[in-house]
Amino acid sequence: MLSRIAESLFWVGRYVERADDTARILDTHLQLLLEDPWVAEDLACRSLLAVMGAPPPEVGPAVTPARVMQTLGYDRLNPGSIAGALDAARENARRARETISTELWECLNTTRNDLASAIANRTTSEYFAWVRERAAVAAGITDSATSRDQIWTFLVLGRSIERADMTARLVATRAVAGSSGPSWTTLLRSCGAYESFLRAYRGSASDALAAEFLLLDPLFPRSVVYALRQAEQCLVSLGEGTDRSSTESAVRILGRVRSGLEFRPVGQLLEDLPSEMEEVQRACSSASDAVRLRYFPTGAHDDWGVGL
Amino acid sequence: MADLFEGYPAGTAWDEMTGLVDGDDADSPWRSQYAQLRATMAHLSPQEMRARGDALARSYLAQGVTFDIGGEERPFPLDPVPRVLDTQEWNTLAPGVAQRVRALEKLLDDIYGRQKVVTDGVIPRALITSSAHFHRQAKGIVNANGVRVQVAGIDVIRDDEGGWRVLEDNVRVPSGVSYVLSNRRSMAQTFPELFSSMRVRPVADYPRRLLAALTAAAPNGVDDPVVVVLTPGVYNSAYFEHSLLARLMGVELVEGRDLFVSGGRVYMRTTEGRRRVDVIYRRVDDEFIDPVAFRQDSLLGCPGLLGVARLGNVSIANAIGNGVADDKLMYTYVPDLIRYYLGEEPLISNVDTWRLEEPEALSEVLDRLDELVVKPVDGSGGKGIIIGPAASRAEIDEARTRLRLDPRGWIAQPVVQLSTVPTLAGDRLRPRHVDLRPFAVNDGNDVWVLPGGLTRVALQEGQLVVNSSQGGGSKDTWVSGPSRWTEESAEATDGPREAPALRQGPAVDTHPEARPRSEQHEQQQQTGAGRRPSTATPEAPTC
Numbered sequence: 001m002l003s004r005i006a007e008s009l010f011w012v013g014r015y016v017e018r019a020d021d022t023a024r025i026l027d028t029h030l031q032l033l034l035e036d037p038w039v040a041e042d043l044a045c046r047s048l049l050a051v052m053g054a055p056p057p058e059v060g061p062a063v064t065p066a067r068v069m070q071t072l073g074y075d076r077l078n079p080g081s082i083a084g085a086l087d088a089a090r091e092n093a094r095r096a097r098e099t100i101s102t103e104l105w106e107c108l109n110t111t112r113n114d115l116a117s118a119i120a121n122r123t124t125s126e127y128f129a130w131v132r133e134r135a136a137v138a139a140g141i142t143d144s145a146t147s148r149d150q151i152w153t154f155l156v157l158g159r160s161i162e163r164a165d166m167t168a169r170l171v172a173t174r175a176v177a178g179s180s181g182p183s184w185t186t187l188l189r190s191c192g193a194y195e196s197f198l199r200a201y202r203g204s205a206s207d208a209l210a211a212e213f214l215l216l217d218p219l220f221p222r223s224v225v226y227a228l229r230q231a232e233q234c235l236v237s238l239g240e241g242t243d244r245s246s247t248e249s250a251v252r253i254l255g256r257v258r259s260g261l262e263f264r265p266v267g268q269l270l271e272d273l274p275s276e277m278e279e280v281q282r283a284c285s286s287a288s289d290a291v292r293l294r295y296f297p298t299g300a301h302d303d304w305g306v307g308l
Numbered sequence: 309m310a311d312l313f314e315g316y317p318a319g320t321a322w323d324e325m326t327g328l329v330d331g332d333d334a335d336s337p338w339r340s341q342y343a344q345l346r347a348t349m350a351h352l353s354p355q356e357m358r359a360r361g362d363a364l365a366r367s368y369l370a371q372g373v374t375f376d377i378g379g380e381e382r383p384f385p386l387d388p389v390p391r392v393l394d395t396q397e398w399n400t401l402a403p404g405v406a407q408r409v410r411a412l413e414k415l416l417d418d419i420y421g422r423q424k425v426v427t428d429g430v431i432p433r434a435l436i437t438s439s440a441h442f443h444r445q446a447k448g449i450v451n452a453n454g455v456r457v458q459v460a461g462i463d464v465i466r467d468d469e470g471g472w473r474v475l476e477d478n479v480r481v482p483s484g485v486s487y488v489l490s491n492r493r494s495m496a497q498t499f500p501e502l503f504s505s506m507r508v509r510p511v512a513d514y515p516r517r518l519l520a521a522l523t524a525a526a527p528n529g530v531d532d533p534v535v536v537v538l539t540p541g542v543y544n545s546a547y548f549e550h551s552l553l554a555r556l557m558g559v560e561l562v563e564g565r566d567l568f569v570s571g572g573r574v575y576m577r578t579t580e581g582r583r584r585v586d587v588i589y590r591r592v593d594d595e596f597i598d599p600v601a602f603r604q605d606s607l608l609g610c611p612g613l614l615g616v617a618r619l620g621n622v623s624i625a626n627a628i629g630n631g632v633a634d635d636k637l638m639y640t641y642v643p644d645l646i647r648y649y650l651g652e653e654p655l656i657s658n659v660d661t662w663r664l665e666e667p668e669a670l671s672e673v674l675d676r677l678d679e680l681v682v683k684p685v686d687g688s689g690g691k692g693i694i695i696g697p698a699a700s701r702a703e704i705d706e707a708r709t710r711l712r713l714d715p716r717g718w719i720a721q722p723v724v725q726l727s728t729v730p731t732l733a734g735d736r737l738r739p740r741h742v743d744l745r746p747f748a749v750n751d752g753n754d755v756w757v758l759p760g761g762l763t764r765v766a767l768q769e770g771q772l773v774v775n776s777s778q779g780g781g782s783k784d785t786w787v788s789g790p791s792r793w794t795e796e797s798a799e800a801t802d803g804p805r806e807a808p809a810l811r812q813g814p815a816v817d818t819h820p821e822a823r824p825r826s827e828q829h830e831q832q833q834q835t836g837a838g839r840r841p842s843t844a845t846p847e848a849p850t851c
Contacts, residue, residue, distance in 0.1 A: 198556070
């Protein structure tokens with residue numbers, strides 16, 4: 001497959017997952033602000049923006065949920081927002097238009113076409129529900145109507161790396177905001193894990209168990225470890241992990257951070273959750289870079305004399 | 309724009325928003341806890357309000373929050389205007405509810421024990437033995453922590469002056485708490501602006517509290533008890549509630565046929581073989597729970613269950629035979645029972661009630677039947693209630709005969725003008741009658757009352773029966789918590805707010821080619837120096 005196409009597929013996977021996860025994170029956090037009278041709104045909004053990697057708002061005027069929605073929900077120029085990610089996913093799909101299935105293309109294209117009216121006409125919770133639904137349709141088409149060849153592998157590789165990154169951010173929101181932060185229940189809800197968690201631990205919810213579930217559960221597809229493992233499997237099927245060369249590779253980066261999570265006592269992880277989670281995010285980012293260097297070599301920078 | 313509250317009338321009963329009854333000076337200020345609500349809702353046009361009401365109904369249909377009326381699934385009607393209680397009102401009500409639960413708990417323990425309450429002359433023995441829900445089979449069955457009422461729903465109303473009165477106790481299988489949970493969720497999505505200004509005490513803690521109470525009731529010596537919810541099945545009108553509670557507690561939802569008894573223990577059939585069950589939160593009535601002990605034709609129960617409970621190998625919650633305590637004739641004795649068992653004065657009084665077994669009471673009631681309400685003592689769901697002023701001649705005559713034949717089976721009460729709360733009626737908000745069912749959970753150490761509860765509202769004007777089976781709806785019930793703003797405004801006077809030490813997360817990755825208008829883009833469009841893009845090939849043709 002052409003490297004350029006593969007790169008687009010990789011980013012389709014990442015952006016769709018980003019829109020989905022961001023919608024989930026925002027939905028539960030904003031709902032929490034409404035339902036719980038004891039949450040300090042300004043601090044909660046600021047920490048949410050910070051964890052999501054958005055530029056910090058100026059000190060002074062209180063940050064409202066509306067501001068958070070604007071930055072992380074509706075800003076079409078920012079690929080870190082839901083709307084921006086959906087636009088970017090469609091843009092990337094267009095670059096790989098001849099490779100991806102018509103169904104997937106039409107799903108992403110319709111989503112982009114409906115985006116403006118969804119932003120204008122839907123309430124926030126309806127908007128989140130719509131985004132989740134569109135992402136689910138895209139994921140369903142990927143899983144049910146794509147051969148398990150490299151097309152699928154790159155789509156899922158992107159999705160898994162993004163998912164590990166986003167779940168790590170989600171877990172970090174708990175630790176960063178301190179006492180005003182969301183409860184573990186809220187966090188579990190936001191990635192659809194609450195009911196699975198309750199079933200797995202039969203309702204005996206404790207913080208340590210919830211953290212363990214979101215970080216380490218081997219069966220829940222949105223747990224960090226599950227997502228990392230899936231990304232590794234994609235890389236292995238691309239042929240990585242067999243050579244014994246000493247060069248850094250994506251599979252090593254991911255494997256290293258995954259075993260760092262898996263083979264350490266949960267208590268130790270919880271002690272400094274924000275740094276641990278940043279570690280995961282950085283690993284995802286460097287793995288993404290490593291994938292680009294290895295699979296998506298680009299000629300763009302071999303300029304023939306024209307400085308950029 | 310027309311105000312939704314325009315022309316809000318002083319009704320025949322005490323109104324919770326205006327604090328007025330008919331004839332009061334209409335200019336006196338309305339009650340403060342509704343100020344915020346009015347300020348927000350007055351901005352909404354009738355169309356907007358209707359759209360929000362429709363959104364609530366749609367969300368209920370999507371969630372499957374439906375009530376079964378005569379075989380048809382309808383969305384449980386949720387009125388878009390919440391009912392607001394301030395902290396002070398709640399602090400009078402909640403302890404009163406808890407007090408009642410503690411007294412009923414002691415009463416049940418006594419009835420199924422030595423019956424000292426009878427020997428001491430507080431209640432007549434016949435009151436117990438004539439109750440349809442007194443089950444001799446239940447004697448000697450008691451959970452390890454002694455609690456029989458894990459969950460209670462105490463129905464309360466407000467009288468002419470706004471004081472609380474208990475209307476009835478429910479300590480068998482009180483239902484409705486799922487609507488409290490789902491009402492809150494839907495309301496928060498539909499009226500975010502109200503929640504952001506009002507600070508409502510959350511209700512989401514209920515499943516955790518319930519599970520803790522159930523776990524606390526587990527047989528002795530069981531480390532990690534297996535709790536299940538026992539439902540009659542998907543055709544039960546409250547099946548939604550059963551599944552919601554099981555889901556939120558993370559426990560199995562079982563039907564009678566999933567359970568079996570073997571060797572003095574209860575098991576459920578699973579794909580991994582049999583699994584022992586330690587605590588059963590049952591939503592099946594006493595009569596159906598065990599065909600060996602009760603109705604032999606029951607297909608909903610588990611044969612032999614009572615035997616296992618008697619051995620102490622399984623805990624059943626709420627306990628079998630609790631119905632004797634929420635018998636409506638027993639209700640008339642509850643204030644005395646509170647004094648007898650707890651040595652306290654009742655915090656909430658009863659509604660005045662005639663015991664028809666007393667001859668003078670019976671003759672007075674028969675004379676005044678057209679102005680009283682008569683209720684069957686063991687009824688639920690508003691069935692069999694006759695409201696004198698609204699009943700026809702024939703109904704009154706029929707009731708008179710029935711009362712004479714079976715005075716033990718009925719009680720009579722004056723018509724209580726339930727308080728009213730603004731409710732959406734067409735394009736306007738109008739007063740409609742409401743009651744309230746607060747839910748109490750008893751884990752053996754403490755009786756916890758869920759802040760709020762289920763407010764049921766009669767949607768027809770003047771209608772006093774609020775049961776959903778009689779066309780009633782519900783309202784989200786808000787107990788306003790301490791304001792988040794008080795604390796912050798105090799801080800704000802200390803000078804400029806310091807930026808909290810936040811940890812900035814790494815920025816998200818983006819596609820390297822996503823830089824806006826890169827040179828690559830320009831060239832792909834081949835629009836250098838005034839050339840129009842080729843219309844035949846709008847997408848990048850070369851490269």
